[in-house]
Amino acid sequence: MKKNILLIAFCLAASVSFSQNVVDTVYTTPLTKPEPLVDLKTKAITIGFLQGGGSLIGADLEVLLSDRLGIQGGMGMFAYGFGLNYHLKPGINSSFLSFSYWHQGLGNTFVQSLIGPSFVFRAKKIFTFQIGIGAILKRGPAYVVSDVEVPMIMTYSVGLYFPI
Numbered sequence: 001m002k003k004n005i006l007l008i009a010f011c012l013a014a015s016v017s018f019s020q021n022v023v024d025t026v027y028t029t030p031l032t033k034p035e036p037l038v039d040l041k042t043k044a045i046t047i048g049f050l051q052g053g054g055s056l057i058g059a060d061l062e063v064l065l066s067d068r069l070g071i072q073g074g075m076g077m078f079a080y081g082f083g084l085n086y087h088l089k090p091g092i093n094s095s096f097l098s099f100s101y102w103h104q105g106l107g108n109t110f111v112q113s114l115i116g117p118s119f120v121f122r123a124k125k126i127f128t129f130q131i132g133i134g135a136i137l138k139r140g141p142a143y144v145v146s147d148v149e150v151p152m153i154m155t156y157s158v159g160l161y162f163p164i
Contacts, residue, residue: 041163044092046074046128048159053081054102054114064092072098079104085120092163095121102134102155110140118155130157 042064051074052058058076060083065071067090072083083100098118105111118132132155 041092043164044161045164046159046161048128048157050155050157051159052076053079054104054155054157055079062092067091070096072100078106078109093122093124093161095119098130098132100132105140105142109142111142112139113137114153114155116152116155122161126160126162128159128161130155132156 044062046060046062047058049057051060053074053076055076055078058074058079060072060074060081062070062072062085064087068087070085070087070092072085074081079102081100081102083098085096085098087094087096089095096119098120100116100118102114103110104113113136114134115137116132116134118130120128120130122128133152134155135152136150
């Protein structure tokens with residue numbers, strides 16, 4: 001009997017206690033629009049070895065059309081090139097896949113023209129490296145004839161890029 005009275009007293013104390021009381025409070029914070037990235041760069045200049053369509057020393061200019069899609073064009077000593085780029089991350093300073101055209105040489109110095117895909121690595125700052133494969137579209141008078149004519153060659157370049 002003492003146990004029952006003790007149990008009832010404990011239950012009464014617990015029901016009157018505020019320790020289990022739930023207060024339904026709604027916290028509201030006004031939604032704010034994220035601030036636009038005003039310092040977002042949409043162009044980059046790349047200068048280096050075999051840039052600008054595979055020129056010995058050349059430069060490329062890339063312009064973003066959206067946050068991941070860009071076009072580029074470039075030229076250098078006796079070469080020029082164009083490309084369509086898809087960045088793996090949003091922004092001009094990210095690595096990308098490129099489908100490009102390289103025209104190496106002009107006039108009597110014309111060697112070859114190529115088209116093909118490549119991967120372009122861009123470090124967070126300054127350094128860039130490109131490696132890919134190009135199908136030979138046309139050979140020129142400066143093309144070195146060998147016993148084996150290959151339909152495709154490896155393409156590569158290394159340089160410095162500067163977002164603008």
